[in-house]
Each structure stands twice: as structure tokens, then as C-alpha cells.
Amino acid sequence: MLGEETQAAVTPSEGTSPKCADVIVIGAGVAGLVCARQLLRAGLQVLVLEKSAGLGGRMATRRVEHAGQTVPVDHGAQYLTADSDGxxxxxxxxxxxxxxxxxxxxxxxxxxxxxxPEDPNDEKPRYVCPQGMTTLAKHLAAPLSVHTQARVVSLKPLVTAWQLKAENGQCYEAAALVATIPAPQLLPLLREGIPLADNLLSLLGSAQYQPCLAVLAGYSENIPPPPWKGIKCLEDPMLAWLGLDSSKRLQPLSPVVVLHGGAEWSSLYLEASPPELEKAGRELLAHAAQRLDPWLASPQWMQVHRWRYALPLETTGLASLSTRIPAAEGLPLVCAGDWCAGGRIEGAWLSGHDAAKTLLEMLSGK
Ligand SMILES: Cc1cc2nc3c(=O)[nH]c(=O)nc-3n(C[C@H](O)[C@H](O)[C@H](O)COP(=O)(O)OP(=O)(O)OC[C@H]3O[C@@H](n4cnc5c(N)ncnc54)[C@H](O)[C@@H]3O)c2cc1C
Known part of the structure; x- marks a missing residue:
């Protein structure tokens, strides 16, 4: 068993001798990291596997280099709100x-x-990280062992352990598995020869996500600061959100804006090539300029990011889902993520907590 210790995220070297842990958590988004921390605190040896090079999943920040400066820009979750006590x-x-x-x-x-301005009665505070939203993921991951660039491509229940294979050829084994990736990405991994209850499969199968094209754009320092920090765009065929990302940072910066395309418009670009994405980004900026302010059409730099699984359309209403694999001495499997408990950072956090609690109960035989 491991105590709490600081371990940097590592990229595993290629090899086939399996790396073992008590529990493997797939996904280093909020749900996976929160769950892994709870399990570590309970004294279990936990390993987190993450397909990307960075941590945080959709709570994402890009470091954009421009004119000798590096600017953090949040291209996924823009802010967080807190409703539940925990x-x-x-x-x-x-x-x-x-x-x-x-x-x-x-x-x-x-x-x-x-x-x-929005309804003045809506006094809800929105919170951000001055260094970018991934700061929270790095904070959560500090005591954890995380393997990045380790995309899980197969799951197999052996008699006493789960066996996982990553895209780079590395094998992993653990007595319990927590999967915190979007349901449409998890389903193909679970379908391959794993006997699962029909109700679990149907809950996973019914989880649907809407896509989102995010456009990041930086402007000249001569642009006068706009009065708004974030704009919700309603009944617009293209634009869903516009945020003044630079207003989250501590030092005065030239304006950086993040635009999110609406789901229907974004879905047109799911298979688009990089030049087509760039063209779509310029179209969205031109549209925003026409609706809001002409300067939005002329950035000094622009980047586009495609989120295939941006926000769940509905959630299961269960904070996490759990089962035991009957053919393999009841190996525990717990599924979690924003598609379970609510399609926001708070929902993912609650789901990660619930997954850890559920797994600990399963392991203690409750
Ligand atoms: C554009 C956009 C705007 C948003 N705005 C807000 C907002 O303003 N406020 C808010 O609260 N929420 C917002 N959200 C939603 C919020 O970001 C998510 O609800 C939350 O981050 C989901 O966390 P998660 O842990 O459930 O999933 P994820 O963050 O998706 O984490 C899953 C992780 O699993 C990894 N993974 C996937 N497949 C594999 C595999 N096979 N092997 C290994 N790893 C894998 C992924 O790389 C990812 O890191 C927004 C999301 C998007 C995309």
C-alpha cells in the first residue's frame, strides 16, 4: 500500500511486464482524479491512466505563445459554480x-x-483559476501516480484481476477498475467479451454528448476593454458562449477571447480537416463581430479546438454506476463522470467522490 506522496505524472516506457496496483482509474479528468485521491487516502495503491499528455480532461488550459509571451487560455470549462455543500x-x-x-x-x-446584463437576481459567484483551469487538476494529481499518454485500448477481466492494455503496448493489472471517461468512449472497451448486466449497458448506451468547437483568439492591446466578462448567446444558430479569458488573469493582458460554437453548428465540423477548422473559426469570429463588436473579426492570432464529447445531453441520475463481473470472481467495476451526476465540473467531482465511496464499500464486502 502507498501512503500519500508526491509523484509527478509520468509517461510509461514501452514494455510488456504488467504494472500492478490495487485500483486502476481510467481518465485524469476531475472525476478520475477526485476518485483516485479518495482511494489513496483510504490506503489503496492507485494508478491513474490518462490518454493525453496533460491532466484535467475537459477542464483544459492551453499555453499560447504570442509575441514572446505565454498566455494561459481556458478552452474547455470556463468557470465553476458550487451548489452542493461538499x-x-x-x-x-x-x-x-x-x-x-x-x-x-x-x-x-x-x-x-x-x-x-443577466438577471440581477442571479447573484451566483463564478470561480476561475488565475493560472488556468488545469491548475485544479495539477493540485488534485499532486499525491497521485498518473501515467499520461497511456490510452487504454483493451480491458479484460482475468480470474482475480483486471488486465488493461495501453496503446503504447504497456500492460496493467489491478483488482478493481474505475472508468471515468465519457460513456461513448467507454462502451466500445466494455463491449468486447465482458459479460455486463443489460441495464448497465443500456445506461451507457443512452448517454449522449453534444460537440463544441472552441475558438481562441488574441487581440491588440489597443482594443478598449469591453464591459462584459462572459456572454451567454441564446437562440443563435452559431454562437453559444463568448468569454473574455484575459479578464481571469492577474496581470493586465491584451484581450483574449474564447468563443464556443453551438452544438448543431459545431457538429458540422466533427470530421473537418485542420484548414476547414481554421475556416470555421474565422466564420465564428466574423459572426460574433457582426452581432457584437467589429474588432472581434480581426485577431492577432487564433486557434481552434474540437470537443467531440463536450457536454452530456442528459445524465443517468445516479452519481456512479457499479457492477461485479460474475465470470471473474466478482471483479469490481465502477463507472463515473459528468454523464452520471451532472454535466459540469461539480457533477464530475460529485461522481468521482461517489465512485470512490462505492468501490470502498464493494471492497469491504458491503
Ligand atoms: C467547451 C466546454 C465548456 C465547458 N464549460 C463548463 C463551465 O463553464 N463550467 C463547468 O462547470 N463545466 C463546463 N464544462 C464541462 C466540464 O468541463 C466537464 O463536465 C468536466 O470537466 C468533466 O469531467 P470528467 O472527469 O467527467 O470527464 P473528462 O474531463 O472528459 O475526463 C476524462 C478523461 O479521460 C481521458 N480518456 C478518455 N479516454 C481514455 C482512454 N481510453 N484511456 C485513458 N484516458 C482516457 C480523457 O483524455 C480525459 O482526460 C465544459 C466542457 C466543455 C467541453
Missing amino acids: FHRWVKELLGLGLLTEWTRSLYVLDREGLR
Whole structure:
């Protein structure tokens, strides 16, 4: 068993001798990291496998280099809100550590009638990380053992252990498995010869996501600061969100804007080539300029990111899903993520917590 210790994320070298742990958690998004921390705290040896080079999943930050400066830009989750007591307590802890700050209580709305501040009765604080949203993932991962660039491509229940294979050829074994990846990505891994209850398969099969094309754009410092920090775009065929990302940072920066395309419009670009994505990005900027302010059409730099599984359309209503594999001495499997408990950072966090609690109960034979 491991105690809490600081371990950097590592990329495993190629090899076939299996790496073993008590529990393997697939996915280093909020749900996976929160779950792994709880399991580690309970004294289990936990290994997190993550397909990307970075941590945080959709709580994502890009470091954009421009004119000799590196600027963090949040291209996934823009901010977080806290409704439940447990998550609120965590938010307070992060505020105390200076990892999180309150960003705004008043978003703007852009609809057919134009641009206006949101309902003043909606006083909900929105929180952000001044260094970028991935700061939270790095904080969560600090005591964990995480293998990055380790995309899990197969899962096999042996008699007493799960056997996992990563794309780079590395094998892993663990007595219990927690999968925190979007359901449409998990289903193909579970379908291959694993006997699962029909109700679990149908819950996984019914989870659907909407896509989102995110456009990141940087502007000249001569642009006068706009009055808004974030704009929800309603009834717009192309645009869903526009955020002044630079307003989250501590030092004064030239304006950086993040635009999110609407689900229907974004779905047109799921298979688009890089030049087609670039063209789509310019179209979205031109559209925003026409609806809002002409300067938006002329950035100094622009990047486009495609989120195939951005936000779940519905959630299962169960904080996590669990089962035992009957043919393999009841090996535990727990599934979690925002598609279970609510399609936001808070939902993923709650789901990760619930997955850890559920697995600990399964392991203690409750
Ligand atoms: C554009 C956008 C805007 C958003 N805005 C907000 C917002 O403002 N506020 C808010 O609260 N939420 C927002 N969200 C939602 C929020 O980001 C998610 O709900 C939350 O981050 C989901 O966390 P998760 O752990 O469930 O999943 P993920 O973050 O998706 O984590 C899953 C992880 O699993 C990894 N993975 C996938 N397949 C494999 C594999 N085979 N092997 C190994 N690893 C794998 C992925 O790389 C990823 O890191 C937004 C999301 C998007 C995309």
C-alpha cells in the first residue's frame, strides 16, 4: 500500500511486464482524479491512466505563445459554480489556497433583443483559476501516480484481476477498475467479451454528448476593454458562449477571447480537416463581430479546438454506476463522470467522490 506522496505524472516506457496496483482509474479528468485521491487516502495503491499528455480532461488550459509571451487560455470549462455543500467546502479550501478566485457574478446575455446584463437576481459567484483551469487538476494529481499518454485500448477481466492494455503496448493489472471517461468512449472497451448486466449497458448506451468547437483568439492591446466578462448567446444558430479569458488573469493582458460554437453548428465540423477548422473559426469570429463588436473579426492570432464529447445531453441520475463481473470472481467495476451526476465540473467531482465511496464499500464486502 502507498501512503500519500508526491509523484509527478509520468509517461510509461514501452514494455510488456504488467504494472500492478490495487485500483486502476481510467481518465485524469476531475472525476478520475477526485476518485483516485479518495482511494489513496483510504490506503489503496492507485494508478491513474490518462490518454493525453496533460491532466484535467475537459477542464483544459492551453499555453499560447504570442509575441514572446505565454498566455494561459481556458478552452474547455470556463468557470465553476458550487451548489452542493461538499463541493462548496472544496471551493472554499481552494479559495484559501489562492488556486481559485471569484471571477464574476454577472454574466451578459445576447439574444434577439441584443446584449444586456443577466438577471440581477442571479447573484451566483463564478470561480476561475488565475493560472488556468488545469491548475485544479495539477493540485488534485499532486499525491497521485498518473501515467499520461497511456490510452487504454483493451480491458479484460482475468480470474482475480483486471488486465488493461495501453496503446503504447504497456500492460496493467489491478483488482478493481474505475472508468471515468465519457460513456461513448467507454462502451466500445466494455463491449468486447465482458459479460455486463443489460441495464448497465443500456445506461451507457443512452448517454449522449453534444460537440463544441472552441475558438481562441488574441487581440491588440489597443482594443478598449469591453464591459462584459462572459456572454451567454441564446437562440443563435452559431454562437453559444463568448468569454473574455484575459479578464481571469492577474496581470493586465491584451484581450483574449474564447468563443464556443453551438452544438448543431459545431457538429458540422466533427470530421473537418485542420484548414476547414481554421475556416470555421474565422466564420465564428466574423459572426460574433457582426452581432457584437467589429474588432472581434480581426485577431492577432487564433486557434481552434474540437470537443467531440463536450457536454452530456442528459445524465443517468445516479452519481456512479457499479457492477461485479460474475465470470471473474466478482471483479469490481465502477463507472463515473459528468454523464452520471451532472454535466459540469461539480457533477464530475460529485461522481468521482461517489465512485470512490462505492468501490470502498464493494471492497469491504458491503
Ligand atoms: C467547451 C466546454 C465548456 C465547458 N464549460 C463548463 C463551465 O463553464 N463550467 C463547468 O462547470 N463545466 C463546463 N464544462 C464541462 C466540464 O468541463 C466537464 O463536465 C468536466 O470537466 C468533466 O469531467 P470528467 O472527469 O467527467 O470527464 P473528462 O474531463 O472528459 O475526463 C476524462 C478523461 O479521460 C481521458 N480518456 C478518455 N479516454 C481514455 C482512454 N481510453 N484511456 C485513458 N484516458 C482516457 C480523457 O483524455 C480525459 O482526460 C465544459 C466542457 C466543455 C467541453
